[in-house]
Amino acid sequence: MEIDQSFLNLAWYLAAGAGLLLFLVIALWIFRGFMTSGGALMLKGRNKRLGVVDQAAIDGRRRLVLIRRDGVEHLVMTGGPIDIVIETGIGANGPHPYKDIERAPSSPLDDERIRIAEAQTGRS
Structure with a gap:
């Protein structure tokens, strides 16, 4: 065959x-x-220099994204009419970028300006 x-x-x-x-x-x-x-x-x-650490949905269009670049984190809101950087320099080794900004008191009673006003009016 x-x-x-x-x-x-x-x-x-x-x-x-x-x-x-x-x-x-x-x-x-x-x-x-x-x-x-x-x-x-x-x-x-x-070594990766850039990465997304975490993200969360705010609503149907907008998202909060925590981005790490060279060991520094940045909080960005995306998906709206414009993308917004909410906070930058999170976790930086140097001084905190907002350390000179006056922080809000934890309660109104801790605010020294209110106590001064109370002392001037004579109320305790």
Whole structure:
């Protein structure tokens, strides 16, 4: 029983095509993994400088996003008419950027201005 040469050629072309298809599928799978992980698949040893620490939905459109860049965190609100930086420099090693701003008292009774006003009016 002799096999026709054209059948062998057809089998060879089908096997080569299946191999090429398998190679393309594997290459696309690796490329997709590389692109979705931000290149972390190929660059495992590299320190990441930028990342999203946490996020929370405010309503259907707006989100609060806590972003870390070089060890400093920034709170950003996105999704509205404009994106707003709410607070920056969270967790910085240096002095706190808002340390000179007067903090609100924890209760109205702790506010020295109210006690001064009470002393001037004679109320206790």
